[in-house]
Structures are given as structure tokens and as C-alpha cells.
Amino acid sequence: MQKKISFVIPCYASEHTISLVVQEIITTMDDLQQYSWELVLVNDCSPDNTFEVIRNLCISNPNIIGINLARNFGQHAALMAGFNQVSGDIIVCMDDDEQTPGNEVGKLLEKIEEGYDVAYARYVSKKHSIFRNIGSRINSKMTEFLLDKPKDLYISSYFAIRRYIVDEMVKYDHSFPYVIGLVLRSTKNIANVDVTHRERQEGSSGYSIQKLLSLWMNGFTAFSVKPLRLASLLGLILAAVGFISTIILVLNKLAHPSEVMLGWSSTMAVMMLIGGVLLIVLGIIGEYIGRIYICINKSPQYIIREKVQGKKSSESLF
Structure with a gap:
């Protein structure tokens, strides 16, 4: 039976790049004909026309689902919103800025097929800014100490994960989701896959010092004492x-x-x-x-303003 791959991509201020990311995924999946696929694009209340671009992509391809959040909830909440929409056997998460190589998704899928629950992309040469690289190193050390992450495990935003792990993750309905913590508490059967990392073509990272500190606090207060x-x-x-x-x-x-x-x-x-x-x-x-x-007080992880699939559009609150 043909397995289905669900891509989940949080989108923020990516009106000029998301179409290129989607096209690369479509081209790549055309070569991986042993899989069917769907693509969930979650707009995290972008200040530009990102969701209009997503709407047009949904209209042009029935395999694409667009989710528009009511306000900016952050990357991890956007991922959780996408996880609640997927129907695939394997879920692949990646960025919207062309830095994560969609044409190398086959490497991640091969590692999952070997029996691993999660496969994280490991960049041979990172093209992030110095600030982002320092933040990543600090985050890695803190997750080792506070969340018991294995020292040799590299965590990135580009990863493939089995459906049963995602089903376990979406049971977490509290206000401060932290995807890394949810993965590590669900499984330790995790592998790394070496992939390339591209230069950013446009804009800059959406992670400021304040957002990084808030993200770390989410993880460490929610998953560690x-x-x-x-x-x-x-x-x-x-x-x-x-x-x-x-x-x-x-x-x-x-x-x-x-x-x-x-x-x-x-x-x-x-x-x-x-x-x-x-x-x-x-x-x-x-x-x-x-x-x-x-x-x-049941503060929501996210609120969906609109969902688009094909030519159909609906407004929902979750």
C-alpha cells in the first residue's frame, strides 16, 4: 500500500519564497512515486501577503491545504496547528525560506524506513547568521541538560516523524507547546541525516532574542523541573x-x-x-x-481564522 507523506510548513513573511519551496517539493515528490503526498501551509499571521500566495497555491493544487492563524502564535504553535490537519503516515516539517533543501527529503524518508521514529536533518555547513548559530548552540546545551537530549543528536527544524509520534504529540493541549520536548518525551529512537544548508535568499530570521528566550522558557518550564x-x-x-x-x-x-x-x-x-x-x-x-x-484558563495554542483547500474556504475557531 502506498504511504502518504504530509509536509507541514509554518509560514511567516515568506510571500516571495513559499511558492519556490512548494514547487521544489512537488518536483521532488514526482520523482518519489512510491509515496503520495499532501502539503499543509500554516500562515502565522504574516504582516505581508503570504496567505494570499498560499490561497492561490491551494486553488492550483488540491494536495495543498492552507491554514491562516488569527494572530502570531509562534513556530511551534503553528506546527501543532499543522499536525492536527495531517493525514499522512510520515510527517515532514521544514522551513519556508528555501534554506532547508526540499529536494533532499528522500534522505529523511529513507532513515524513517530503516525503522527510526524521527529523522532530523543535520547541516554539514550551516548558513545561519552568527546570532542564530550561537542561539542554536545554547539551545542544544540546555536541552541536553534539561530535557536529556543525547549529546550526539543534532536538532533542527527540518525533520521527518512517524504518524504515531505525532498522534501522541497532539494530545498535548496546553498553552505553551515545545515540539522538541514533545518528541524527546515520546521516543529516543531518533537519527540524524546529513543534508546541505542553503544561504538565505531574502529577509532575515524571525527569531529575535526575546522570541528565543520565550521559546526556551516554554520548553524548560513545560517539560522539566x-x-x-x-x-x-x-x-x-x-x-x-x-x-x-x-x-x-x-x-x-x-x-x-x-x-x-x-x-x-x-x-x-x-x-x-x-x-x-x-x-x-x-x-x-x-x-x-x-x-x-x-x-x-485554557489559553489556546492557536486559533484558526481560515482554512483553504482547493477552491473551498472555511473559517473556524479552535
Whole structure:
């Protein structure tokens, strides 16, 4: 029986590139005739005419589905919106900016056919900006520590994944989805595939420092309690240091009762250090509590304004 491949592509400010990405996928899938395919394009409330381009693509090809989100929810929420629309046996996620090579999707599919649950593209030579590369390295180290990602596993936005893993991922209905965390908690049967990485042809990365920090916070507060444990450990260390310092001061005073002990500057420095640590710990705890509160209030992962398939268009709220 012919397997079906579902492509999911989050789109943001890509009115000039998404058509080229789609055409490359169509050309590639024409060569991979052992598979049928569909393509889900999720417009994350782009400020340009991206969704109009998507609408025209849907009209020209019945295998393409267009989803228009009501506001900007972020890449991972857009992926979750796409996952809830797919019908394929294998789902392939990629970017909308031509940097991910759609013509090499066969390599990912071959790795899935070997028995792996997920196949992540690993770029031989990355063409991202220095800022994006630094952010990727930080993210990799943090996921190793907080989410138990294997050290030799490279995570990217271009990957293929089996349907049963996606079915498990969409059960997560809380407000802050983090696809990497959902994958790692579902399976460890993951492989890397070497592919090329292209230069960006237009525009710049949509990830600012603020968005990267927000994304990291989503993952680490939703899928790990290690930040809380680190806060507790830091508190124990400071308490131990404070206790030992007090013992030393008492013993010093007993040994030299006539010595005048001055320490205004050092006292203020210690107070500021401890106060800063306390505020950081309270901030971490507050972040967890705030996200629990938002989840209890059923804040949606995404809201679909419009869905287009062929010449049909419908408006929905989820």
C-alpha cells in the first residue's frame, strides 16, 4: 500500500519564497512515486501577503491545504496547528525560506524506513547568521541538560516523524507547546541525516532574542523541573556558605575580642548577592505558577481564522 507523506510548513513573511519551496517539493515528490503526498501551509499571521500566495497555491493544487492563524502564535504553535490537519503516515516539517533543501527529503524518508521514529536533518555547513548559530548552540546545551537530549543528536527544524509520534504529540493541549520536548518525551529512537544548508535568499530570521528566550522558557518550564531543583541547590549552597562564614566570624571574635570588625561594603555586597539570587529564584517559581495559571484558563495554542483547500474556504475557531 502506498504511504502518504504530509509536509507541514509554518509560514511567516515568506510571500516571495513559499511558492519556490512548494514547487521544489512537488518536483521532488514526482520523482518519489512510491509515496503520495499532501502539503499543509500554516500562515502565522504574516504582516505581508503570504496567505494570499498560499490561497492561490491551494486553488492550483488540491494536495495543498492552507491554514491562516488569527494572530502570531509562534513556530511551534503553528506546527501543532499543522499536525492536527495531517493525514499522512510520515510527517515532514521544514522551513519556508528555501534554506532547508526540499529536494533532499528522500534522505529523511529513507532513515524513517530503516525503522527510526524521527529523522532530523543535520547541516554539514550551516548558513545561519552568527546570532542564530550561537542561539542554536545554547539551545542544544540546555536541552541536553534539561530535557536529556543525547549529546550526539543534532536538532533542527527540518525533520521527518512517524504518524504515531505525532498522534501522541497532539494530545498535548496546553498553552505553551515545545515540539522538541514533545518528541524527546515520546521516543529516543531518533537519527540524524546529513543534508546541505542553503544561504538565505531574502529577509532575515524571525527569531529575535526575546522570541528565543520565550521559546526556551516554554520548553524548560513545560517539560522539566530541573530549574526549580537548581534554585533549591543554589539556596542550599548559599545557606551553607552563610553558616560557615558565621562560624568563622564568631571564632575570630572569640580569638581576638579587642579587634574592631568593619565590613559595611562587604555586608552590602553580600546582601545584594543574596537578594539578587532570591529574586531570580522567585522569578523562576513565578514563571511556573504563571504558566500553570494560563493553562488552567485554557489559553489556546492557536486559533484558526481560515482554512483553504482547493477552491473551498472555511473559517473556524479552535
